[in-house]
Amino acid sequence: MSQTLPPGSFGLPIVGETLSFLNDPAFADKRQEKYGSIFKSHILGRPSVVMVGPEANRFILSSHMRHFSWRDGWPETFKELLGESLFLQEGEAHQRNRKLLRPAFHGKALEGYLDTMKQITQTYLKKWEARGDFTWFGEMKQLTFEIASILLLGSEPGEMTTRLSQLFGDLSAGLFSLPLRFRWTPYGRALYARDQVLAHIERVVRDRQQHPTQDALGLLVQSRDEEGGSLSLAEIKVQALLMLFAGHETTTSMLTSLVMSLAQHPAVCNRAQAEQDMLAAEGPLNLDQLRRMPYLEQVLKEVERLYPPVAGGFRRVIESFEFNGYQVPKGWQALYRINATHRDRRCYSEAEQFDPDRFSPERAEHKQYEFSLVGFGGGPRICLGLAFAQMEMKLVAAYLLRNYTWELLPHQDLTMTPIPTLRPRSGLKVRLRKR
Numbered sequence: 001m002s003q004t005l006p007p008g009s010f011g012l013p014i015v016g017e018t019l020s021f022l023n024d025p026a027f028a029d030k031r032q033e034k035y036g037s038i039f040k041s042h043i044l045g046r047p048s049v050v051m052v053g054p055e056a057n058r059f060i061l062s063s064h065m066r067h068f069s070w071r072d073g074w075p076e077t078f079k080e081l082l083g084e085s086l087f088l089q090e091g092e093a094h095q096r097n098r099k100l101l102r103p104a105f106h107g108k109a110l111e112g113y114l115d116t117m118k119q120i121t122q123t124y125l126k127k128w129e130a131r132g133d134f135t136w137f138g139e140m141k142q143l144t145f146e147i148a149s150i151l152l153l154g155s156e157p158g159e160m161t162t163r164l165s166q167l168f169g170d171l172s173a174g175l176f177s178l179p180l181r182f183r184w185t186p187y188g189r190a191l192y193a194r195d196q197v198l199a200h201i202e203r204v205v206r207d208r209q210q211h212p213t214q215d216a217l218g219l220l221v222q223s224r225d226e227e228g229g230s231l232s233l234a235e236i237k238v239q240a241l242l243m244l245f246a247g248h249e250t251t252t253s254m255l256t257s258l259v260m261s262l263a264q265h266p267a268v269c270n271r272a273q274a275e276q277d278m279l280a281a282e283g284p285l286n287l288d289q290l291r292r293m294p295y296l297e298q299v300l301k302e303v304e305r306l307y308p309p310v311a312g313g314f315r316r317v318i319e320s321f322e323f324n325g326y327q328v329p330k331g332w333q334a335l336y337r338i339n340a341t342h343r344d345r346r347c348y349s350e351a352e353q354f355d356p357d358r359f360s361p362e363r364a365e366h367k368q369y370e371f372s373l374v375g376f377g378g379g380p381r382i383c384l385g386l387a388f389a390q391m392e393m394k395l396v397a398a399y400l401l402r403n404y405t406w407e408l409l410p411h412q413d414l415t416m417t418p419i420p421t422l423r424p425r426s427g428l429k430v431r432l433r434k435r
């Protein structure tokens with residue numbers, strides 16, 4: 001086995017390179033340019049290795065998973081706020097829970113969510129139409145939160161959803177804060193918010209136990225594995241909380257990038273609109289139509305490639321390994337880079353260009369290398385909400401394309417900023433009109 005550590009620098013004693021990592025958006029790009037597709041650093045208190053490209057993704061996400069811990073890759077604040085949920089589980093516990101959760105995010109269950117998604121989306125479209133000029137990111141966030149909280153947490157539209165949204169804002173703000181537990185600190189407020197949301201979920205679960213329903217919580221209550229085992233109340237509570245966290249900010253980010261890209265590329269928008277007009281001629285939007293939107297799917301893939309809401313993933317190395325001739329010791333932290341893989345010139349021609357046709361059946365650039373399109377992760381732990389998110393994004397996009405046109409307002413800063421989730425700095429100021 002090689003004894004050579006990857007090239008790179010550990011930076012200063014104790015802090016390592018954490019400050020540059022947190023403050024310089026080009027931190028990893030610069031080092032990748034200097035050292036190549038595997039390099040070492042010292043970030044967030046741990047010696048770290050950053051690995052880029054489809055081969056690295058396959059290694060971490062699939063072929064050499066046993067060398068990595070998901071649980072110990074996340075900061076302590078995550079563990080306390082998000083509890084023993086799927087993100088943090090490993091091995092058999094993870095497999096069992098993933099199996100029990102899966103039915104709520106696939107097949108029949110998704111079909112059952114369609115009407116609610118449609119109703120909520122239409123309410124927002126009317127509101128945006130009445131406004132004309134508005135900032136889209138915040139609006140998308142409300143929309144995706146409402147869909148997720150009603151379908152996943154059994155919330156009701158109106159006051160309850162608004163209250164949950166506020167609590168959730170506090171919870172999210174605490175995830176990357178200093179773990180000071182006083183009531184007035186961000187972390188203290190996040191803990192309080194978590195308890196309130198969990199208490200809400202508990203009330204709904206108890207109700208679903210008496211009166212089964214077809215929303216996600218109702219399905220989780222009824223879910224059984226092969227041995228007849230089910231999720232306990234405590235398990236359902238933390239898993240539902242995680243779903244809301246994992247589900248709505250990511251979808252908000254990608255929807256915002258989608259409408260921005262469509263406004264910036266009129267020829268693409270026209271083709272997507274023509275596809276929708278053909279389908280609309282058959283009748284109102286339904287499940288069958290959602291499955292027949294190949295061009296919109298290409299556009300969504302291109303948005304996923306150029307604007308992945310999640311930039312990468314952390315893992316803890318629990319068994320030393322060798323990659324590309326370098327030794328990575330046990331105890332290090334490993335980071336795989338989604339955004340950099342998506343701009344890898346070996347995989348994608350003119351990688352900086354927005355070009356949905358790269359995903360056409362003839363070109364299918366993402367099929368040249370496995371694990372080259374990983375906006376939803378990959379391997380056995382690929383995003384559980386992938387189908388849910390895709391359905392939601394297609395539905396919102398289809399309604400918009402069929403009924404509206406929109407343009408970006410001048411004098412705004414469209415620089416993409418990654419924190420807390422990827423978005424244009426201005427929030428995307430637009431003017432929307434009925435077609």
Ligand code: HEM
Binds near residue numbers: 087098246251380389
């Ligand atoms: C555009 C929307 C979304 C994006 C871009 C996205 C992205 C991702 C990514 C990159 C991962 C893997 C993270 C890693 O490897 O460290 C992941 C995992 C996960 N996502 Fe999503 N996600 C989205 C929507 C959703 C939704 C709607 C839900 C639930 C309702 C969800 C639930 C999950 C869960 C539970 C996992 C962990 C799976 C496991 O470890 O087994 N996501 N997602």
